[in-house]
Amino acid sequence: MSNPKYAVVFDPENGIQYAYQSTFITVPSGGGGITFSDWAPYTPTLTGLGTTTNVAFFFQRIGNTVYVKGFCQSGSVSGAVVSITLPGGTAIDYSRLPNPTSDSSQTGLGFGLDNPNGGLPLTNDRTFAIFADGSSSSLMFVAYRGKNAVFEKGPGDAMFSSTDSFSCEFSYPV
Numbered sequence: 752m753s754n755p756k757y758a759v760v761f762d763p764e765n766g767i768q769y770a771y772q773s774t775f776i777t778v779p780s781g782g783g784g785i786t787f788s789d790w791a792p793y794t795p796t797l798t799g800l801g802t803t804t805n806v807a808f809f810f811q812r813i814g815n816t817v818y819v820k821g822f823c824q825s826g827s828v829s830g831a832v833v834s835i836t837l838p839g840g841t842a843i844d845y846s847r848l849p850n851p852t853s854d855s856s857q858t859g860l861g862f863g864l865d866n867p868n869g870g871l872p873l874t875n876d877r878t879f880a881i882f883a884d885g886s887s888s889s890l891m892f893v894a895y896r897g898k899n900a901v902f903e904k905g906p907g908d909a910m911f912s913s914t915d916s917f918s919c920e921f922s923y924p925v
Contacts, residue, residue, distance in 0.1 A: 785813075785814050786812055786813075786814065786815075787812070787813055787814075788811055788812045788813075789811065790809045790810070790811045790820075791809060791810060791811070791838075792807070792808065792809050793808055793809070793810055793838045793839070794806060794808065795808050795821070795835050795836045795837070795838075796834075796835075796836040797823060797833075797834075797835055797836075798831050798832065798833060798834045798907075799828065799829055799830075799831040799832055799833035799834065799893075799905075799906060799907030799908075799911075800823065800825040800826065800828055800833060800907050800911060800917065801825055801826025801827040801828050801829060801907070801913065802826035802827070803823040803824060803825060803826055804823070804824045804826065805822065805823060805824045806821075806822070806823040807821065807822045807823070808820070808821035808822075808823075809821065810838045810841075812841070812925070815844070815847070815924055815925055816922050816923070816924055816925065817837070817838065817841050817922060817923055817925055818920075818921075818922045819835075819837070819838070819891075819919075819920065819921050819922070819923075820918075820919070820920045821835070821918065821919050821920075822916070822917070822918040822919075823916075823917055824914055824915070824916055824917070825907070825911050825912070825913060825914060825915045825917060826913060826914075827913050828907035828908045828910075828911045828912065828913060828915075829906075829907050829908060830906045830907065830908050830909075831906060831907055832892065832904045832905065832906060832907075833892065833893040833904070833905055833906070833907050833910065833911075834887075834890045834891065834892050834893070834904075835881070835890065835891045835892075835893075835919070836889060836890060837889050837890070837891065837923070841923075841925050842888040842889055842925065843883050843887075843888045843889070843923045843924065843925070844888075844923075844924045844925050845883070845885060845888065847924035848883065848924065877910070879893045879894055879905070879910065879919075880893075880894040880902055881893060881894070881919050881920075881921040882894055882902045883923060884902065884904065891921055891923070892904045892905075893905055893910065893919075895909055895910060
């Protein structure tokens with residue numbers, strides 16, 4: 752795998768230009784900067800999934816959005832609401848989201864896939880929305896179902912079995 756190519760160019764007339772693999776982003780003079788980070792591992796607290804194994808979660812920040820990808824194998828699932836803690840030093844900026852609790856503008860910010868048999872993908876798999884509901888700026892939740900056009904947090908034992916493989920991908924504004 753080749754390494755990404757980055758460049759920073761200062762043009763007195765146009766400000767600072769950041770390039771990522773020949774895609775340029777211009778920031779006006781005196782206008783601050785854009786934060787980019789490489790993918791980095793982190794260990795979330797996964798509630799409702801029991802003592803998880805094979806945990807592999809990674810995050811990357813691009814501008815004012817954090818992207819997360821992860822995988823784990825559930826332990827003895829419980830009736831607790833399934834949630835995923837966010838990487839340290841980040842928090843959901845709810846001012847950049849539609850009202851997450853009151854109407855159909857609630858947004859799923861990602862998806863999850865449960866592979867109960869650990870076999871070929873999409874063999875008895877279940878998909879879930881990963882969402883933020885306004886109750887916490889440091890947690891994402893797994894949707895059990897939609898009710899009155901709003902996602903409902905789900906208990907682990909209603910959605911997963913022990914030793915299920917769970918993978919997810921989501922993003923959130925910071």
